[in-house]
Amino acid sequence: MSNFTVNTMAQQNDLYPIVFHTASDHHIQETVRNRILPSHQILLVLGGKGTLLFRGVEYPIQKGCGFFTAKDTLTEYVNEGGLISAFLTAGGPAADLLCQALSNDGFLFLEDVNLQKYLSMLQLLIRDYHDGCDQGKLSAQAYSFFVEFLSQKKTDLPAWLEKTVTYINLHFDRKLTLADLAQQGCISVSKLCHDFKRHYGVSVFEYIMSVRLQYAHNLLLKSPETRTKDAAIQSGFFDVGYFCKMYRKQYGKSPSEQRRGG
Numbered sequence: 001m002s003n004f005t006v007n008t009m010a011q012q013n014d015l016y017p018i019v020f021h022t023a024s025d026h027h028i029q030e031t032v033r034n035r036i037l038p039s040h041q042i043l044l045v046l047g048g049k050g051t052l053l054f055r056g057v058e059y060p061i062q063k064g065c066g067f068f069t070a071k072d073t074l075t076e077y078v079n080e081g082g083l084i085s086a087f088l089t090a091g092g093p094a095a096d097l098l099c100q101a102l103s104n105d106g107f108l109f110l111e112d113v114n115l116q117k118y119l120s121m122l123q124l125l126i127r128d129y130h131d132g133c134d135q136g137k138l139s140a141q142a143y144s145f146f147v148e149f150l151s152q153k154k155t156d157l158p159a160w161l162e163k164t165v166t167y168i169n170l171h172f173d174r175k176l177t178l179a180d181l182a183q184q185g186c187i188s189v190s191k192l193c194h195d196f197k198r199h200y201g202v203s204v205f206e207y208i209m210s211v212r213l214q215y216a217h218n219l220l221l222k223s224p225e226t227r228t229k230d231a232a233i234q235s236g237f238f239d240v241g242y243f244c245k246m247y248r249k250q251y252g253k254s255p256s257e258q259r260r261g262g
Contacts (some may be wrong), residue, residue, distance in 0.1 A: 002229045016139035017094035017169040017211045018146070022087070025127075029083040033076055039089035040099055041075075042068050042149050044167055044197070049083030053107070055173070059109050066113040068150060070099045070106030086115075086122055090142050093210045094169050098143075101199050102150035110152055121145050136170055143169060159167045160185030161195060165207075173236040178204060212236045213250045224259040231255055 021039045025259040026046065044066040052067060053076040059067070061077065069075045071091065099106060125141045145161055164185045168176065181204065182192045196204050216235035219226055229240050232255075237243035248254050 015213070016092060016135050017172070018090055018092040018098075018139050018143045019135065020088055020090045020125065020129075020138065020142040022089045023122055023126055025086045025119055025126060027085050027087065029077075029079055029085040029207065031077070031079045034074060035076065036072055036074055037069065037089065038071055039091045040071050040095045040146070041087060041089045041148065042066065043077075043085050043087040044085055044113060045083070045113060045117075046108065047084040048079065050078050050080045050083045053079045054107055054109075054160070064115060065109070065111050066118070066149065067110065068108040069104055070103060071095075073106050085206075086119060088122060088125070088142065088145055090241065092139075093207070093214055094139075094143055094165065095146060097165075097200050097202070098146050098150055100201055102116065102147075108150060108152075110149075113149070113152070113207070118145070118149065121148070138168060140166055158185075158195065160187055161199060164192065164196075165200075168208055168211065172208060172215065173234060176236070178196065178207055208236075213247060216247060216255070217251060220255060220258045226259070228255045228259075 010095075029048070029050070031050075045061050045063055047063050049060070049062045052061050053070065054067075054073075061067075061083075078201075102108075121141070121144065125138060125145070128141065129138060143166055164181050166182050167181065178189045178192060182189045185192065187195075193204060196202075196207070200207065202210075212235045216231050216237075219231055219234060228244065232238075232240045232243035235243070237246075244254055245257075251258065
């Protein structure tokens with residue numbers, strides 16, 4: 001029995017820093033040949049056997065193993081008998097950051113994962129999606145799923161840093177200061193700035209800016225009738241002129257040009 005949930009980019013729901021696109025807690029896995037996925041993916045093997053081919057290396061897959069592949073990477077896996085999977089695919093700047101910080105160049109293969117734990121997380125996300133939970137909660141659940149899986153490779157990501165990034169992802173529309181974020185993690189501002197840059201490769205404010213701009217970009221694509229001032233405020237910008245300047249720098253057009261489809 002397949003429990004497949006779709007939340008595609010075509011639906012233009014990707015307003016949050018990380019949003020799941022597809023999820024399943026039980027999927028009869030077809031053979032995939034030379035596929036480039038537009039999303040980051042974590043796939044768990046629930047039964048059967050097969051072979052994963054990634055960058056010229058073959059990995060035998062069977063019950064209990066799992067792997068992560070970054071978006072836009074060529075992936076191939078073959079069903080060699082009764083292959084059943086569970087998976088989550090996601091996109092957004094938070095997913096990109098996690099890929100950079102925790103995966104091995106866009107790929108992670110684990111031979112023995114806690115299937116029960118990850119299935120429980122997937123089933124909760126799927127159930128909440130069908131129950132109509134808001135995107136903020138679903139975004140936090142998808143983020144937690146990716147952190148849990150990817151942290152098995154690189155375990156030096158501090159818990160306070162995970163908490164801080166989750167807080168940013170959920171509250172990017174508010175005024176955020178380094179002092180407030182440091183307080184969330186119960187650490188100093190200097191430690192926050194140093195460790196954030198070391199783990200994620202960007203500064204705290206660079207990350208906040210990317211989250212806000214992506215939210216605004218997708219908001220204008222989804223609802224072109226939204227006024228520039230309203231898009232700025234909903235995205236966490238309180239200076240409309242600065243918002244327009246940064247939006248043009250990021251996307252090569254102003255918010256008003258974006259609304260007109262220019």
